Amino acid sequence: MSLLKLEHVTKRFGGLTAVSDFNLDLQEGELVGLIGPNGAGKTTIFNLITNTYLVSEGKIILGGKDITGMKTDKITAEGIARTFQNIRLFSELTAFDNVRTACHLRLKSSVLSAVFGLPGYRKEEKEIDDKAMALLKTLDLEKYKNDLAGSLPYGLQRKLEISRALATNPKVLLLDEPAAGMNPEETLALAALILRIRKEFNLTVLLIEHDMSLVMTICERIIVLDHGVTIAHGLPKEIQNNPEVITAYLGTGDLYA
Structure with a gap:
C-alpha cells in the first residue's frame, strides 16, 4: 500500500532548480535509501516533505491525503517525523x-x-x-x-534525536544522515537499531546517508540524485553496479571510496 507519494515535485530558488520533477512512491513498511553527492538535493526533498521549503511544482500525498503546503506541525501530526543532518536537540x-x-x-x-x-x-x-x-x-x-x-x-545525541522523533507517533520516519560522525562500530549498531525500530513501531523509513555500507545493508531499494535529478532507482545491487551512479556519485569508479 502506498503511504507517501511525491508527484513531479520541483523546487526552485530563483533561477536555480534544486530538485527537478522528483517522484517517489513509498510503500507502507519500506526502508528506502536516498543517496547522491553533496548538493544533489537530498535534504531539500526532506525539507519539501515537511514544508520547511515550499514546493514550486508538484504534490506530496500522505496516505491518500494531499499535504502539499500544510504547516510543518500539522504534517508532523499527520504522521511524518524527521531527524536532521545537524542534530537539533x-x-x-x-x-x-x-x-x-x-x-x-x-x-x-x-x-x-x-x-x-x-x-x-x-x-x-x-x-x-x-x-x-x-x-x-x-x-x-x-x-x-x-x-x-x-x-x-555525539552517538547518543543521534539516538536521542531518533527517540524524540518516535515520540510523535510517526507513520513515516525521515532520517537525514544518522550515521554522520559515527565510527564503524556505532554505525553497525545504528543499522540494527533502525531495523528494530522499524519493526517495533511499524514504521516506513526514508533514509539519507553517505555511508554506503549502511545503505547497502539495510535499504530495500535506493534512489540516486545528482544535481536535483533522479539518475537511478533500483535494488542495492543494481545501484552498486550502475556505472552512471558510480561516476556521478564519486567520480572514482568505487561507490565505497
Whole structure:
C-alpha cells in the first residue's frame, strides 16, 4: 500500500532548480535509501516533505491525503517525523525532557485544564512521562535520562534525536544522515537499531546517508540524485553496479571510496 507519494515535485530558488520533477512512491513498511553527492538535493526533498521549503511544482500525498503546503506541525501530526543532518536537540534540557517535549504533540487537554491541574491533564502528563521513559529504554538511553542533551556523546545525541522523533507517533520516519560522525562500530549498531525500530513501531523509513555500507545493508531499494535529478532507482545491487551512479556519485569508479 502506498503511504507517501511525491508527484513531479520541483523546487526552485530563483533561477536555480534544486530538485527537478522528483517522484517517489513509498510503500507502507519500506526502508528506502536516498543517496547522491553533496548538493544533489537530498535534504531539500526532506525539507519539501515537511514544508520547511515550499514546493514550486508538484504534490506530496500522505496516505491518500494531499499535504502539499500544510504547516510543518500539522504534517508532523499527520504522521511524518524527521531527524536532521545537524542534530537539533534542546541542549539545555535533559534527555528525558527532550522526549517529553515531543510527546506533547499528542496532548489533548486544554490550556485551562493544565493551568488548574485538572485530573484529565494530570493523567495525560503521567502517560507522557511513561511514554518518554519507555522510548529512552527502547533506545538504551534510560541511564542518561537526567543528563543534559548537549553533554551527551555525539552517538547518543543521534539516538536521542531518533527517540524524540518516535515520540510523535510517526507513520513515516525521515532520517537525514544518522550515521554522520559515527565510527564503524556505532554505525553497525545504528543499522540494527533502525531495523528494530522499524519493526517495533511499524514504521516506513526514508533514509539519507553517505555511508554506503549502511545503505547497502539495510535499504530495500535506493534512489540516486545528482544535481536535483533522479539518475537511478533500483535494488542495492543494481545501484552498486550502475556505472552512471558510480561516476556521478564519486567520480572514482568505487561507490565505497
